[in-house]
Amino acid sequence: MxxxxxxxxxxxxxxxxxxxxxxxxxxxxxxxxxxxxxxxxxxKNWRVYRSRFIDPVRIAAGARFWRDNATTLARAEREFGVPAEIIVGIIGVETIYGRDMxxxxxxxxxxxxxxxxxxxxxxxxxxxxxxxxxxxxxxxxxxxxxxxxxxxxxxYAGAMGMPQFMPSSIAKYAVDYDRDGRIDLVGNPQDVIGSVANYFKAFGWQPGMPSVYPVRLDTARLKMDVLMAPDILPTFSADSFVAAGAQLQGPALSHPGLLALIELRNGEDAPSYVAGTQNFYVITRYNWSSYYAMSVLDLGAEVKAALAQ
CATH class of the missing domain: 1.10.8.350 (Bacterial muramidase)
Known part of the structure; x- marks a missing residue:
């Protein structure tokens, strides 16, 4: 009291x-x-973690959600700069498109x-x-x-609706995207899509920037302690990243922003690595886990591929 x-x-x-x-x-x-x-x-096991979210049921549900809301997803991408597959990936990982809120x-x-x-x-x-x-x-x-x-x-933590927003996130980032005078994150996909896109824009999403790049480790000059010290916070220019032993190829070599080495452990097997950009870091502002962010990216990519079939 x-x-x-x-x-x-x-x-x-x-x-x-x-x-x-x-x-x-x-x-x-x-x-x-x-x-x-x-x-x-x-x-930690990335393959096991990934299998919880990237499965035929979730991919099929994502394809249906995308088809049903294609116009709104395109509008959100145009107005906020957040790709449809990122929005679809988030909603799918969080609640299987409203099935488990x-x-x-x-x-x-x-x-x-x-x-x-x-x-x-x-x-x-x-x-x-x-x-x-x-x-x-x-x-x-x-x-x-x-x-x-x-x-x-x-x-059980108090997160709500299709995107599982906490109350403070609803207050700060939720939007009435269909302009009907109320915000509904439970039953209105338009408000859900607009709110997720607005959340990412507020945390610094950069339109057109990839979230990750492939990376290989150059064991001859690898400075793993230097690369891992910032964790998932983008810290290295492309040149300093390569100088520390993280090999990049193609467009990644001319990436204009900062990069982080993202380690995904695979149990007893060797870890997997990617180079994470500012946009990868933005995804982790939704859930502070590189495994979560990779699942969002992979689910979105799988749903997009399913739509093209």
Missing amino acids: AFADEVAARRGLDSAWVRQTIGQARFLPNVPRLMLPARTPTQ GRFRVIDALATLAFDFPDAHPRAEQRRAFFREELESFLDTGSRTHADPLTPLGS
């Missing part, structure tokens, strides 16, 4: 409404456990993680603060739009 009063004062909301809403949230006992790292971490009441999930985030998590304080901010954003939007805050369903 103290948090409710703080939110009401900070956001200029009716304190009785905020108190009543938070008071109806229910603790979800399984959710804190889902936030904890695995007790026995498994080896989550069954947790968002108010319950956010309140559980805001007030009962597990102390055993290595970044418990940061994560608890994050979910309190998301709960505040959810309450603010609910109050200002007069939507029932007890109705929305989403993931």
Whole structure:
């Protein structure tokens, strides 16, 4: 209730409404456990990870989604500069085009993680603060739009709709792309497409720039510690990238921006590598994982290829 009063004062909301809403949230006992790292971490395996998202069912669903929304996808690409296959890849990886948007009441999930985030998590304080901010954003939007805050369903982390936006992302980046006077990320593909494209543009998507380039490692002059130090943050010019032992070919040699060496581990087998650009980094702003970003790229490419058949 103290948090409710703080939110009401900070956001200029009716304190009785905020108190009543938070008071109806229910603790979800399984959710804190889902936030904890695995007790026995498994080896990262790109091939296994990829197989979860690149499969015939998801590709077929993506092709149908693209056909049904081709005009809107083309408009979004034209207006935001984000290719249709990137938007299609995101929505497919997140929810299989709306098939699995989550069954947790968002108010319950956010309140559980805001007030009962597990102390055993290595970044418990940061994560608890994050979910309190998301709960505040959810309450603010609910109050200002007069939507029932007890109705929305989403993931166990409180992400909602086809693109699985968190409440703060809805507030900042969601758009009414069909101009019907409301934003609907659950049942309106036009709003979903426009909102995903707007999200990427806001994080610095560069139209026309590839997301990755093929790369080979020159073991004779390889400086792996130098190349891996920035992680996935683009840091190297094409020349300095090559000088550190990462071989590029063709257009990649004249890439105008910065590059990062992206390592994708394959369990006991040798890792795979690609050169990631600024646009690859932008995809990871949606989910901070190079494996996730590669899955988005590969799913989008597979769906595009299926459409051409």
